Amino acid sequence: MDVKPLVVENLTIHYYTLEGIVKAVRNVSFSVEKGESVCLVGESGSGKSTIGLAIVGALPGNARIVSGRILVNGVDVLRLSQKELEKIRGREVSIIFQDPAASFNPLFTIGQILSDVIKYKLNVKDKNELRKLALSALRMVGLPDPERIYNSYPHELSGGMLQRAAIAVALSTKPSVLVADEPTTMLDVTLQAQILDLLQDLRRKLGLALVFITHNLGVAAAICDKILVIYAGSMVEYGPVDEVLTSPLHPYTKRLLECVPRSSARVGRLKYIPGSLPDLRKLPPGCVFAPRCSEVMEVCKSVEPRIVEVKPGHMVACHKYSR
Amino acid sequence: MHATSILGDNVGLLDVIDLVKYFPIRKGVFGRIVGYVRAVDHVTFSIGENETFALVGESGSGKTTTAKCILGLLKPTSGKIVFMGKNIVELKGSEAKWYRRNVQAVFQNPFLSLNPRMKVEDIVAEPLKVHNKDLPKDEVKKIVYDVLERVGLTKALAKRYPYDLSGGQAQRVAIARAIVLKPKLVVLDEPTSALDVSVQAQILNLLVDLKNELKLSYLMISHDLSVVRYISDWVAVMYLGKIVELAPTEELFEKPLHPYTQALLSAVPEPDPKIMKSKKRIVLPGEPPSAINPPPGCRLHPRCPYAKDKCRVEEPKLIEYERNHWVACHLYTRR
Amino acid sequence: MIPEDVKIIFRLIKSNPVSLAGLIIVAGFIIVGIIAPFIVPYPEDAWGEVYHMERRFQPPSWEHPFGTDAMGRDVFSRVILGARFSLIIAVGVVGLALIIGIPVGLVAGYVGGKLGTALMRITDMFLAFPPLLLAIALAATLGRGLVNTIIALAISWWPWYARLVYVQVNSIKSLPYVDAARIIGLHPLAIMFKHVLPNALTPVTVQAALDMGSAILEAAGLSFLGVGVKPPTPEWGLLVTEGWTSINIAWWISLFPGLAILITVLGFNLLADAVREAGDPRLRRILLVGRKI
Numbered sequence: 033m034d035v036k037p038l039v040v041e042n043l044t045i046h047y048y049t050l051e052g053i054v055k056a057v058r059n060v061s062f063s064v065e066k067g068e069s070v071c072l073v074g075e076s077g078s079g080k081s082t083i084g085l086a087i088v089g090a091l092p093g094n095a096r097i098v099s100g101r102i103l104v105n106g107v108d109v110l111r112l113s114q115k116e117l118e119k120i121r122g123r124e125v126s127i128i129f130q131d132p133a134a135s136f137n138p139l140f141t142i143g144q145i146l147s148d149v150i151k152y153k154l155n156v157k158d159k160n161e162l163r164k165l166a167l168s169a170l171r172m173v174g175l176p177d178p179e180r181i182y183n184s185y186p187h188e189l190s191g192g193m194l195q196r197a198a199i200a201v202a203l204s205t206k207p208s209v210l211v212a213d214e215p216t217t218m219l220d221v222t223l224q225a226q227i228l229d230l231l232q233d234l235r236r237k238l239g240l241a242l243v244f245i246t247h248n249l250g251v252a253a254a255i256c257d258k259i260l261v262i263y264a265g266s267m268v269e270y271g272p273v274d275e276v277l278t279s280p281l282h283p284y285t286k287r288l289l290e291c292v293p294r295s296s297a298r299v300g301r302l303k304y305i306p307g308s309l310p311d312l313r314k315l316p317p318g319c320v321f322a323p324r325c326s327e328v329m330e331v332c333k334s335v336e337p338r339i340v341e342v343k344p345g346h347m348v349a350c351h352k353y354s355r
Numbered sequence: 356m357h358a359t360s361i362l363g364d365n366v367g368l369l370d371v372i373d374l375v376k377y378f379p380i381r382k383g384v385f386g387r388i389v390g391y392v393r394a395v396d397h398v399t400f401s402i403g404e405n406e407t408f409a410l411v412g413e414s415g416s417g418k419t420t421t422a423k424c425i426l427g428l429l430k431p432t433s434g435k436i437v438f439m440g441k442n443i444v445e446l447k448g449s450e451a452k453w454y455r456r457n458v459q460a461v462f463q464n465p466f467l468s469l470n471p472r473m474k475v476e477d478i479v480a481e482p483l484k485v486h487n488k489d490l491p492k493d494e495v496k497k498i499v500y501d502v503l504e505r506v507g508l509t510k511a512l513a514k515r516y517p518y519d520l521s522g523g524q525a526q527r528v529a530i531a532r533a534i535v536l537k538p539k540l541v542v543l544d545e546p547t548s549a550l551d552v553s554v555q556a557q558i559l560n561l562l563v564d565l566k567n568e569l570k571l572s573y574l575m576i577s578h579d580l581s582v583v584r585y586i587s588d589w590v591a592v593m594y595l596g597k598i599v600e601l602a603p604t605e606e607l608f609e610k611p612l613h614p615y616t617q618a619l620l621s622a623v624p625e626p627d628p629k630i631m632k633s634k635k636r637i638v639l640p641g642e643p644p645s646a647i648n649p650p651p652g653c654r655l656h657p658r659c660p661y662a663k664d665k666c667r668v669e670e671p672k673l674i675e676y677e678r679n680h681w682v683a684c685h686l687y688t689r690r
Numbered sequence: 691m692i693p694e695d696v697k698i699i700f701r702l703i704k705s706n707p708v709s710l711a712g713l714i715i716v717a718g719f720i721i722v723g724i725i726a727p728f729i730v731p732y733p734e735d736a737w738g739e740v741y742h743m744e745r746r747f748q749p750p751s752w753e754h755p756f757g758t759d760a761m762g763r764d765v766f767s768r769v770i771l772g773a774r775f776s777l778i779i780a781v782g783v784v785g786l787a788l789i790i791g792i793p794v795g796l797v798a799g800y801v802g803g804k805l806g807t808a809l810m811r812i813t814d815m816f817l818a819f820p821p822l823l824l825a826i827a828l829a830a831t832l833g834r835g836l837v838n839t840i841i842a843l844a845i846s847w848w849p850w851y852a853r854l855v856y857v858q859v860n861s862i863k864s865l866p867y868v869d870a871a872r873i874i875g876l877h878p879l880a881i882m883f884k885h886v887l888p889n890a891l892t893p894v895t896v897q898a899a900l901d902m903g904s905a906i907l908e909a910a911g912l913s914f915l916g917v918g919v920k921p922p923t924p925e926w927g928l929l930v931t932e933g934w935t936s937i938n939i940a941w942w943i944s945l946f947p948g949l950a951i952l953i954t955v956l957g958f959n960l961l962a963d964a965v966r967e968a969g970d971p972r973l974r975r976i977l978l979v980g981r982k983i
Binding site: 426427428451452455456458459460462463464467468469470471472481482485486529532 | 865866867869870871873874875876884885888889
């Protein structure tokens with residue numbers, strides 16, 4: 033059997049801050065097949081970006097992975113030494129961020145940055161070969177006139193082009209896993225559509241395992257095969273995108289979908305979720321969503337629900353379904 | 356221009372007539388003007404009483420510049436902005452103050468739009484202190500607390516500083532400040548795009564309620580078409596400084612005419628896999644060109660799938676193609 | 691300063707023993723500076739107008755913990771009283787520099803236009819001189835004395851504050867809350883003083899408080915070069931100079947005031963690091979993750 037490009041198991045991450053220990057991610061598990069895309073969906077403070085950073089081994093210094101495993105092509109990256117990790121990061125797993133401008137050093141041209149990445153990660157020394165690889169990476173992401181882009185500085189490119197260039201850099205080393213952290217949030221809708229199309233196209237062509245992080249359920253519907261809904265660091269629902277969005281099981285997913293205004297139809301009054309995210313330093317006992325849940329039961333307030341498979345491939349962490 | 360025709364006889368609460376705003380580009384030691392950014396280029400529309408009018412467009416479309424001209428933060432290059440019969444570009448003294456009292460704004464990022472060193476109650480009281488100088492202190496306090504309660508904030512929050520609030524609470528404070536003077540028009544500049552969806556829904560509901568209760572008109576600036584469909588009565592779509600389509604909301608969403616509007620609508624991702632699959636996607640190639648040297652003819656023609664020779668040379672006029680449905684495109688000629 | 695900033699600064703200081711040491715040193719310096727005249731064991735010696743033939747060059751002892759100098763004066767008393775002069779200089783220099791720098795930066799940033807450009811060009815002219823060199827030249831021209839030292843240092847110092855205020859004001863004046871104040875119809879002057887200036891001042895006041903260490907150091911430098919405070923004022927730099935000629939036979943005369951300078955400046959710098967960390971939004975976010983900012 034093929035080894036899955038990415039498997040995340042029981043991942044728990046804490047941040048150590050001056051105000052206490054923030055339990056940012058708790059017991060999150062999912063896996064991504066070759067050519068598959070999984071969306072991590074949640075509101076701010078859900079811990080979705082933290083998971084992304086953990087996968088590429090780029091957590092900030094005050095974060096601790098308390099437990100869990102992250103297997104990239106079968107290798108647990110959390111057990112690797114710094115040196116071994118360096119080989120995998122950017123080589124087998126890459127990441128792109130919301131603000132592409134922030135991920136480029138403004139002093140270097142796109143070509144220099146690309147060549148450097150290829151040189152160090154793929155160990156290519158020949159200059160002509162480097163240039164060829166860099167230009168083909170730029171061509172791959174559909175940038176017009178790659179020669180000109182190659183010699184451009186980041187500030188000379190528009191947001192959409194820069195995000196394409198960032199994708200080129202991330203994919204230049206032919207990774208098997210790409211983490212995309214809100215890559216279209218800062219872009220206009222028409223550009224967002226272009227970038228989403230590009231990512232879809234590339235993941236099919238290159239057989240990429242794509243982890244797509246977003247707060248936008250619409251974007252998730254557009255790009256994902258599977259969707260993982262996270263609330264306050266806990267996974268609440270995980271399943272095929274069609275099922276989760278059309279027949280959601282968890283009350284949080286249901287309520288969240290009701291909050292979203294639609295462009296396809298005028299809705300009546302919008303529903304909303306009362307209350308706010310719990311303090312991640314002092315989590316309530318039982319289900320994290322219980323204080324805001326409209327279908328709350330007695331058991332929810334004391335016992336934390338376990339994630340169970342309700343339908344094939346469709347899992348939910350809610351006492352309503354655990355019997 | 357088509358200004359009079361679009362406004363017709365029914366003059367609105369606010370009429371923007373042939374508004375132009377160019378920003379000079381200066382170069383060199385002496386600041387020689389080498390060109391202009393044509394941010395807003397002959398824009399005309401009208402907002403009626405108790406109506407929500409949305410300006411929709413992507414970055415660089417000129418929607419925010421238009422709003423800033425209306426708010427008096429920028430001086431238009433030419434054109435008129437007529438509020439209740441008075442051209443506000445020329446207003447001075449007490450009349451300017453009268454306008455300020457009646458037109459307020461709510462911005463995108465609530466934390467940046469609240470002075471971090473002022474308490475919530477002082478932020479909301481500030482407009483009262485400017486416009487009703489003689490109001491006794493306890494009266495001010497009473498009004499402030501009433502307004503805070505109306506936007507859904509408790510008394511306990513009044514003594515807090517903005518950094519002690521959540522995003523939704525901070526945006527409620529900004530809304531309270533905007534309505535405390537009981538204005539006629541509130542400009543909403545992307546009021547929910549910095550908020551989480553569950554919070555966004557609450558703020559949108561609040562805005563709808565306030566509009567009905569206080570008989571407000573809104574000018575909504577947004578790139579989020581889903582939000583626009585939910586809240587507005589009229590929509591104008593802008594592209595590179597021009598209005599390309601203008602219609603009542605339902606009409607525009609159900610029957611978009613302009614290729615740009617169609618592309619924009621087809622690009623909005625919906626959290627519904629069925630719709631996403633059935634949606635016919637119109638992808639515009641490339642990115643909007645710069646507003647410094649906009650393309651001649653129709654500004655969309657380099658990206659438009661239906662561009663004809665005529666589109667490259669002649670600029671289409673905004674015409675009333677169907678009743679109340681205005682479009683600026685050579686595909687549609689007056690019937 | 692915003693209460694939140696103060697809270698964060700104190701929390702950062704408490705969490706880091708090095709910063710805490712800085713805070714203790716600075717607090718100790720300020721307290722000693724204020725109460726010095728009342729606690730010195732030999733007040734006459736401290737003020738310096740005496741000559742004790744019988745106890746010149748005495749090494750440190752229980753009676754004279756820092757020894758005595760060439761005129762038989764108790765070095766401990768002089769160092770303690772010196773804290774007061776250093777405090778006066780520090781507050782004076784920074785205060786005067788702020789009085790000039792803030793209005794220049796504020797007007798240049800908020801009003802802008804030709805006036806703003808002119809003000810910033812003048813500021814740039816001052817910035818073109820190496821500050822210590824400028825201070826030495828001014829001090830030499832003005833003549834020795836406490837007040838002249840303060841003036842000389844402040845003149846070489848204000849352009850930095852003017853520039854800092856200018857940069858702050860320039861970024862703050864385009865923030866939405868300033869736009870909101872304009873939309874309300876608030877008078878431009880009211881906007882400048884109520885919305886722009888207070889927010890521009892946070893980093894400036896922090897910077898200024900921390901610059902006091904450098905002011906002490908530079909004033910000591912001027913005194914050491916003979917263009918600063920007049921003898922027999924027990925200013926630390928001057929005390930170091932006074933012991934300089936007899937360093938071979940009486941090391942303690944220069945060492946203790948030197949140490950006083952070192953420790954005080956170190957204290958200010960340690961504190962400065964903690965405060966700078968509190969002001970860095972990126973760092974702050976890492977430290978306080980979980981809170982929406």
